[in-house]
Amino acid sequence: MTEAQLREVISKTLGQIAPEADLTQLPPEADLRQALDIDSFDHLQFLIGLHEALGVEIPEADYGQLVTLADIVRYLMARVP
C-alpha cells in the first residue's frame, strides 16, 4: 500500500466520524482529537474503522503513538501488509 492510498483510507474513515473534516487543511503535527473535536467514543470508532479497513492490530498501549495525522500515517505504514 502506498502512502497516498493509506491517507485515502484514513480520510475516508475519519469522514464517517467528522464529516466536515478536511485533512488537507490540517497541520500534520496537530493533535487530531483536539483539532477535530473528537471524543473518546468517536476516537475508538475511528481506530476500529482503521483496523477493519487495514487489518492492523492497534493495542490500546499504542494509542499514545497515534496523536497526530503524521503519527498515524507513520504507525500504519510500518504495519500494513
Added chain:
Amino acid sequence: MAEFRMPSLGADMEAGTLVEWRVRPGDHVQRGDIIADVETDKGIIEVEVFEAGVVEQMLVQPGTHVPVGTVLALLRTDGAAVATPGSVPLAPGPAPAVVSVPSASTPSASRPVAPAPAATGRRVRVSPLARRLAAELHVDLSTVQGSGPEGAIERADVERAAAMAQPTPPAPAPAAPRPSPAVPAFQAGMRRAIAAAMSRANREIPHYYLQTRIDMSRALHWLEVENQRRAIKDRLLPAVLIIKAVARALGEVPALNGYWIEDTLQLQEAVHLGFAIALRQGGLVAPAMHHADLKSLDELMQALRDLITRVRAGRLRSSEMTDATVTLTHLGDLGVETVYGVIYPPQVALIGCGKILEQPWAEHGMLGVRPVLTATLAADHRATDGHQGARFLEALNHFLQEVGP
C-alpha cells in the same frame, strides 16, 4: 378503540411534526412497535405504541405540525390497555396515549450511520435530520448548499438537492419530495428546547451541589489489563465503568432516581440512565440507557455505542427520549475538571464527571500521584437532602474501587 396521540417527548416539547407513518390501516401492531416518525426540536424520534391492536384510521397526514396530545390515529385494541408500572407521563396537559415504558430488551444492533460526505474545503454543518434524509435520497452532502445558520445544511436543502439531481421523474414519481413541515432551523429549535428545559430547572428546582474526588487508579488498571486481552472492537471505555458505578450507586440511594411531580418524589424502580451526548453540529440530547443497573459492562458498552450511533444519525426512539430517570454528563474528553450540572426536569439528580487527571493524592501520610476523577452531584433539594447525596457519592467511589465484570 384507542387514540394514538402526539406524544410529549420531553418536558420541553409543545408540538411536533408527523414525518412519516410506519404502519397502514389494517396493520397489526404490538406494544413497543414503532408506528410513526415525529420530528421535534431534538431531531426525528421513532415513536412506539404501547397498546396492541389494529390500526384503524390515520387522522393526521405526514408533514402536519400539531400540538402534543393531538389524536394522530385510531387503534382497535385487542383488549384493555395494559397498565404499565413505573411509567410516568412527563408533561402536564393532555395525557398522551403513548407513555414511557421501560423496555426490557437490549437496544437492537446499531443501525448504519448515514454515509458521510467526502471531506471538502469547507466546514459543513448538517442537522441529523438532513443527514438521514441525504442517506435515504442518496444525496452527496458535499454538493449541497446549506441555507441554515452559518450555512448549515437542513432538510429543505437536501430535498432541493435531491429534486435537482433527479432526472425527469418517471410517470407517477414514487419519490416525490416529502412535504416540508414548517420547522424552524434545526439548531435554533434545539437551542430553544434546551433553553426551555434549563430555564424551568433553574426556576423551579432548588439545586444543591456536592463534589468528591475519586482515585481511579484501580479502575483504570483493571481496564488496561482487560482491554489488552480484548480485540479492538470489544474494548471498553472508562465512561462505561463510570456508568456502571453510577447505576449501582443509585441502587444504594434510590431517592435520587425518580421524578418530582406534583410536589412529591416519585421513585422509579428501574434505572434508566440518561447519558448526555453532544451533537457535532451543536446542542445535546440525553437519551436513556434502559435498565443500566441490570447491564454488564459489555452490555453497557453496546448500549452506549448503539445510542451514540443513533443520536448522530438522528434516530432515537420515543421511550429513550422520555423515560430517563436520572442523567449523567461526562465531560471527560475535554479539559473540564468539574461539572456543575443543571437537572433535567422532572428528574431530581444529575451526576457530572470531569476529566480524569493526574493529581497529587495524600493517603496514609504519604503523598503520591493518582489519576483522579472529580465527580459531582447536582440534586433537587425538594426531593433529597445533602446526607443522601453524600451517601450516593460515597457509594459511587466505593463501586469504582471494585470494578470488574
